[in-house]
Amino acid sequence: MDEILTRTLDSLPSYETREKSPPPPESSSLEFIQFYRSLDKSQRPAFLAKLSSDFGVDHKCVAELAANVMDSQKRDISTVLQAEDRLRYCLTPRYKVLLNHISRVEGGVKFLVDLKADVIEFLASKTNDSPHIRDLNGTLKSMLSEWFSVGLLSLERVTWKSPCELLQKISQYEAVHPVRNWTDIKHRVGPYRRCYVFTHGAMPGEPLVVLHVALKEEISDNIQTIVREFSSLDSVEDINRVNAAVFYSISSTQPGLQGVELGNYLIKRVVRELQGEFPHLNQFSSLSPIPGFTNWLLSLLNEQRKEGPSNRILSDMEFMDIEEITGGRAYETMQKLLSTNEWVSSERLVKALEPALMRLCAWYLYGEKHRGYALNPVANFHLQNGATMWRLNWQADTSPRGLSASCGMMVNYRYFLQDTSPNSGRYLRTKEIEASDQIRNLVLQFQKASKL
Numbered sequence: 001m002d003e004i005l006t007r008t009l010d011s012l013p014s015y016e017t018r019e020k021s022p023p024p025p026e027s028s029s030l031e032f033i034q035f036y037r038s039l040d041k042s043q044r045p046a047f048l049a050k051l052s053s054d055f056g057v058d059h060k061c062v063a064e065l066a067a068n069v070m071d072s073q074k075r076d077i078s079t080v081l082q083a084e085d086r087l088r089y090c091l092t093p094r095y096k097v098l099l100n101h102i103s104r105v106e107g108g109v110k111f112l113v114d115l116k117a118d119v120i121e122f123l124a125s126k127t128n129d130s131p132h133i134r135d136l137n138g139t140l141k142s143m144l145s146e147w148f149s150v151g152l153l154s155l156e157r158v159t160w161k162s163p164c165e166l167l168q169k170i171s172q173y174e175a176v177h178p179v180r181n182w183t184d185i186k187h188r189v190g191p192y193r194r195c196y197v198f199t200h201g202a203m204p205g206e207p208l209v210v211l212h213v214a215l216k217e218e219i220s221d222n223i224q225t226i227v228r229e230f231s232s233l234d235s236v237e238d239i240n241r242v243n244a245a246v247f248y249s250i251s252s253t254q255p256g257l258q259g260v261e262l263g264n265y266l267i268k269r270v271v272r273e274l275q276g277e278f279p280h281l282n283q284f285s286s287l288s289p290i291p292g293f294t295n296w297l298l299s300l301l302n303e304q305r306k307e308g309p310s311n312r313i314l315s316d317m318e319f320m321d322i323e324e325i326t327g328g329r330a331y332e333t334m335q336k337l338l339s340t341n342e343w344v345s346s347e348r349l350v351k352a353l354e355p356a357l358m359r360l361c362a363w364y365l366y367g368e369k370h371r372g373y374a375l376n377p378v379a380n381f382h383l384q385n386g387a388t389m390w391r392l393n394w395q396a397d398t399s400p401r402g403l404s405a406s407c408g409m410m411v412n413y414r415y416f417l418q419d420t421s422p423n424s425g426r427y428l429r430t431k432e433i434e435a436s437d438q439i440r441n442l443v444l445q446f447q448k449a450s451k452l
């Protein structure tokens, strides 16, 4: 490992020769790529730790030049700028020179995207979260964010006439509503549907992020009407029946590009594209899953069962209804029914549970936090984009997947175009969630019914 690193990582050229020194031979980049790929997963954290710690920034040089910058403050501005530029250069990690050269060999950018995915995985799994690895992660993120900025991405609409390989990839990458078969994907790119991807010249043929849109008369409150019901494949779209664009699936395909915000860019770019095709179109909304709600509720019920009903999830009336309908103790029965999805087979139980589950889910989305932001990652994504938490929908996805994820509920994050920028800024700055009256009323009902 040391030998390959020493051989492929040249020392940082001196400040004076930084623009004149010849690049390392391409063979160094290819050798590094080949060696890294030959490592198995378990060997990679140690390799990356060594790369980032032994071939990073020369801290001694930084300290000396930082002192020079301090000293130069009393001198003329050109001396100050010169000292700052030397310091800036010295802050370049040595490995960044090699990473830059790797990006220029064929397949090099894809290699770096995959390398970043490994670093994210190691940091997430705590196998190796040394400060040097975090610094490597930051360096890779800033490089990739530059290379994958929206101006360098190409928007492509996927249709049935697109290359078969691309349609295959779209189906494989679909992370939200799995594609069942070729007929399914044919519908999802057929009449009253749109599918867009971003691609990048450095990764030809690779859809980086995929957005599926349904063109509707109004904003959908139910996913079955999108992924189960379609117009006939030969129907001609009637522009007068298109008043709303419903984003019902967005998936990033490159784990290494997490944090580069491709999804946000794609949604905004597709809005412009659709406005061009349908100038009167003015309703834009997601129809989003709520992964994690059912599990969150089950853990809450578990606490109730263990600690006794310290805060009331159910009103007295609901409590009695459920006990009367099921013949069992309310919280224990709810736990069992919700974890097996059995409750949907009883109409009386569905009716009795609706108000409680709706207000609990509204609280989960609006009130439950992670570092002050929405706990639910999908909510956090759309709120970061500046969307409004607009409508919670009962029985929106009654598939086993929808029931297990969120008791069958889905939520619309509405993109009011003139508000997205201030909403996003406010959310990121103050963590304040923009929500509709429906959501706020449900949250208020929850707060009144419980003391969570």
Ligand SMILES: CC(C)(COP(=O)(O)OP(=O)(O)OC[C@H]1O[C@@H](n2cnc3c(N)ncnc32)[C@H](O)[C@@H]1OP(=O)(O)O)[C@@H](O)C(=O)NCCC(=O)NCCSC(=O)CC(=O)O
Pocket: 175, 176, 209, 211, 212, 247, 248, 249, 250, 251, 252, 253, 257, 258, 259, 260, 261, 262, 263, 264, 286, 287, 288, 289, 376, 377, 378, 380, 381, 384
């Ligand atoms: C949602 C994404 C496309 C976002 O990817 P981006 O590259 O644009 O954004 P990003 O990596 O900078 O992450 C931005 C925020 O997305 C949120 N986020 C959502 N799902 C996530 C996931 N599965 N993994 C990691 N982050 C996820 C995080 O809170 C993150 O905030 P932070 O970085 O601060 O932690 C991707 O995360 C993804 O493919 N998720 C899996 C599929 C999915 O859940 N899609 C959304 C539901 S479909 C939907 O909602 C309908 C629709 O809109 O079409």
